[in-house]
Amino acid sequence: MKFTLSWLQDYVDISLSATELAAGLTMAGLEVDSVDETGADLDQLVIARVAAVEGHPDADRLHVCEVDDGEDRRQIVCGAANVHAGMITVLARPGAVLPGGLKIKSSKLRGVKSDGMLCSAAELGLEDGSDGILDLDRDLSVGTPAASALGLVDTLIEVDLTPNRADCASVIGIAREAAALTNTSLRSPAVSDLSFSGQAPFTVKIADYDLCRRYCACIIRGVKVGPSPWWLKKRLLSVGLRPINNVVDITNFVMLECGQPMHAFDFNRLSGTEIEVRSAREGEKIKTLDGREHDLTPETLVVADAGGAVAVAGVMGGEATQVDAATGDILLESACFSAVSVRRTARRLNLGTDSSYRFERGVDPGATAHALARAAELVVKMGAGEIEGAVDVQGKAAKPLKLLFRPHRCNKLLGTSLSGEEIMAMLSAIELGCRLIDTETLEVTVPTFRVDIEREIDLVEEVARLVGYDHLPESLPRVTLAPAIESPDRVFRLKAAAAMVEIGLSEVINYSFVSSSHRRLLGYGESPDEFVRLKNPLAEEQSVMRTTILPGLIENLNHNLNRQAPGLMIFEVGKVFHPRGGRDRQPRENTRISAIIAGRRNSGAPVIHFGREKVDLYDVTGVVSAFISRMGYRIDAFTVAEDLPFASGTVAVSVNGVRIGACGELSPGVTREFGVKQAAWFIDLDLDMLMGIKREDKIFFPLPKFPAVYRDIAIVLSEAVPVAELMASLEKGGGNLLESAELFDVYKGDKVEAGTKSVAVRLVFRSAGSTLKDKQINKAMNKILAEIARDLGGKLRES
Amino acid sequence: MDEAITTLRDEALVALDACGDIDGLEAFRIKYLGRNGAVSGLMRSLPGLAPEARPAFGRDANKLKQEIEAAFTARRENLAVNAAADRGGVDITIPGRCLPGGHSHPVSQVSLEICDTFAAMGFDIAEGPDVETDFYNFEALNIPSHHPARDMHDTFYVSDSTLLRTHTSPMQIRAMEARRPPLRMIAPGKVYRCDSDVTHTPMFHQVEGFLVDEDVSFADLKGVLSLFIARVFSVDTAIRFRPSYFPFTEPSAEVDIACVICGGKGCRVCKHTGWIEILGAGMIDPEVFRSVGYDPEEVSGFAFGIGAERIAMLKYGIDDIRLFYENDHRFLSQF
C-alpha cells in the first residue's frame, strides 16, 4: 500500500516528520517498507505556456513553438501531437537535468533552433510511457518551479500490509491509524447521501448473497469523458497509477481513498436494463480490459447484463462495456463481493488487480453506498454529468459486531494490569465503541470496516498494539520442571555429522529437490514412479525430491574442482524421499549419510609433511571404518559387492551382518556426466538402518599387568587370499595369548614366487596371569603357522 | 638509583647483545652473573654504604640481577634456535605436522546453537516430515484454503493435499495432538518456499518453538525471546517487538534487533531503519488450540519461528544467502 504524506494530510493533521511517522506506523503493525522524498530532482523545471505553434518547415511531425517561461520567450521544437497554443505545460530549460539523467541543451532539430524541451509525464519520471506532453490546468502560474507548482515535492511511503489489515488498504485507513498515533482526529471527506429511492432506469439482481453481499450502482448521464484535472492525475501518479480518463481515474481515486474498489460501465453498451450478479455459465467467455480472453466456469462470479458477462466480479471489467471517449452515460458500480470467491477467481484466471487485492482481504460492507456517493459526487463536481437514479441491493444489512471483552483475560494474556477505563480509552481512539456491562466485562462495538476483528482475542491484540509491544511487560514463564526429551533420530544424526567432521570431512547441505535426470546420470533406468515429483517446481533442476544424496555431492565436487580445489572430502547427512504409492500419501523419508572424496589426500594439511599424493580406495574404507567405530559399532570385514550402476568398484559396508551401505570408486563415465574429469570415491550409508542395529554396551577390560612380547613374521601365501582371512587365521591359531596382530607390509614382486605375496605382521603376545616365557610363545607360533598352512596354504617367508 | 647500578646495567646489556655464540654467552655469565661476577660485586659493596642508603641500593641491585638473568635466558634460547637452524636442524617456522579437521556447515552450527539455547531452558526437541499434509501445514494452523495468508507462503505442492512444509509449525499440531500440556518444544528442520533471490533460497532452515501451559502470557514470550537473543547475539543487543500478523498466532509479533551492520544508525542492509527483522512470534491462536482439542480458556501459549540462515547471515556478515548452498570449500572452511 503506497501513499504520500500530502495525501494523508487531506484527512489528518500530522505533526510528525516522515521518519517519525514511519517509525510510529511500523510499531503499530503497519510495517513501513520505504520512505522516499519525491520531486527533488525536478526543481530545475518550470511551468510554461505555449504561446504559439507552427509547423516545422522540414519535418511533418515536429512543431516549432513559442513558449513563455515567465522570463523569456523561447523557441522550442516539440514532437508531441497534443501541443497547442495556450497550453500550460512543463519546460526544461537548457542546463536542466531530467530524472532519467538526460541533460537539456540548446540544439538544432532539423535545422531549427530549440532552446529547451517541453516534457511529458514519462520524462518527469511520473509514469512509464506517455502519449504526449503534460497538459496542465490553466491557472498554474507561468515561471514557477514545476515541482512545487505541481505538488510533486512530497514523501512517498510504502506500507507492507499484513493480510488482516484490509482496512488499511486505503489512505483513510492509514490516516485513522496515524490519528490514533498522534492523538488527533480523522477528517473524512463529507459526502451527501445518494438518494436510492429515485427511479433508476435499471434493476440489480443478486443470485447469491453469500457471493455478493451488497451491490450499489447509479447512472450518471451526459458524462464528458476526458483527461482528469491535475490534482487527480497527481494523486494517482504519486502512487504509481497511470491516469486514463476522468471517470476511470475517479473510480481508482476512491478505491485508494476509501479502500472500496469501483467499476464504471458504459451504460449504453450494456444490453437490457437488468444487472445480474451470478455465477458464470458453463462455456461463457469474457474479454477483460487488459485484452485477454477468458473461458469462465461456474466457480467464477460475474456481473452480467442481458447479453452475458460484462465483468469478472471484483477482479476486472470487460472490454466491451468499458468507458472511453465515446461514452455518454455511465453505470457506476460499488459492490461487496465475497473474499473467497474473488480470491479463487483471481487465482484461476491468473489476474491479480488492485481491486481483487482489496476484495480478497475483505471490503467494508457498511461503506458500499458511501463510496458510490463519493465517486458520483466527484464525477458531478468535475462537471462531467448528472446523477440519474441509484440502486442499493443487499441481503442482511451489515451491522457493527458487538463483542464481549474481559479486561482480566486480556491482562492475563498480555501480562499487564490495565484497568477497564484505560482499555476503553485506547479502543475508542480507533473507533471501537466501548460500554461497561459490569465490573468484569465490556461490550465493544466493532465498526464494519474492521473486518479482521471477530473475536475477543482480536481485541486483545488491538490493546497490545495500542499499548505498544515495547511497553508490554517482560517476564519468564513459570513451568513445571521436567526432563527435556530430544528426538533420538536427531541425536544420532548430529553424532554422525560430528564424527565425519572429526575424521576430517566438511559438511555440505544441498537442496532436497534435484533434477529428474540425476538417477539416469547415475546409470539407473528411467522410471517416473520412482520420484516424489513437485507440481510447481521453480526449475527442472529442482523438480523431484532426491532419492540419493550422491549427485548433489558430485556437483559440489565439480564446483570446487572448477575453482582449483586441490582435493575435497565432503559429506552430507540428510533425507531422501521414496513415494509410497497413492498420490496423497506422504513419502517414506530415509536419512542417509553420504560422502565424496577426491584429489589430493589431506589437502588442507602442510604439503611438506604430507606430500601431494592422491587419495585411493583405502582413504575411503578408512573413513568408513573410523566412522562406524566412532558411532559405537564394530564394522564387519569389507566384502566386494556387486557393482552399483554408478561405481567401478563397490565395497559392501556391513555392521553385525547387516548391510548398511557401500563405498567405492565412482565409474569414470558417471563422474564425466557431472563434468568431473578425475577419479572420485564415494560413501553412501543408510543412517536409519545403522541406528536400528543394537550397539554393544561398553564394558571395561582391566589394564594388563604383565608385559607384552612382540614377534614380527612374514607369511607367503597366494595372492588371492584376502588379508582379512589371514588375520582370522592368526587369531584362531594364537588363542588367548595373541593379544593383537598388526599388519605392516604387503609385498608382491620378484622376490617372491609369482602368484604369491608376502604379508608382514607384528604379533603381540600377552598373558593376563604371568610374564610369558619363550617356550609358551614358540608353542603359540607353531600353532599359528600350522593353522595358516592348513587353512590358507601359507608359510613363513624364508629371508 | 645508584649510578654504579645504572652503569653496570647499560654495560651488561650491551655486552649481552654482542654475544654471538654459546661460548661468548658463557664468558658473559661468568663475568656478570658468576659468584665473583660484577652483580655479586655490587652486593658485596653494600656494607660500605651509609646505613640509610643500604635498603634502596640492595633492592635496586637485586632488581638488576633479575633483569640481567632474564635477558640472559632469552638470549640463550634465541642463540640455540638459530644455531640449530644453522646446522640444518629444526626450523620452527616450518608448519607443524597436523591433519586439518573437517568443518561443520555454518547453518548446522547456527541451528545447533539455537536448539542448544532452548534445550538449556528445558525445551524438548522434535522433528517431523519434510513432505507434509495440507492439514498440518495450513488447515490446523488456522490457514484454510483461499486464505490470503497463503500468499505469504509460496508453497511447493506434491499433490492437492501434500506439500513441502513451508514452516516447521506443523510440529506444534503433531505435538499437541499427541500430548497434553504443559508442553515446551522446539522443532528444527528444512522448510521450502518457491522463492529464489539474494535473500531467499527455495529451501532454508527454521527452528519453530512453542510453550503451552496454564497462564502463559505475552510477557513470557518477550522474556524467553530476549534471553535467546542475548545468548545468540550479545546481552547488549537492542531488541524491539512490533505487531505483525500470522493466522496461527494472536497477538502476533515480529522481533527486530539493532542492525548488526551499522549498529542502529541506519544503512542499506536495514533499509535505513536501524533495525533488522530476525523472527516472527505470537500467542497461539485459540483456533489452533480448538483444532487439537485444547480449551483456550484453560491453556495459553506462545510460538515463534526462527530462520537459521538469517541468524547466520547476521552473525557472520554473509550478504548472499545462496552461498550456503553452493558448498564452496573456501566458504565452508571459514566456519
Ligand SMILES: [Zn+2]
Ligand atoms: Zn543498518
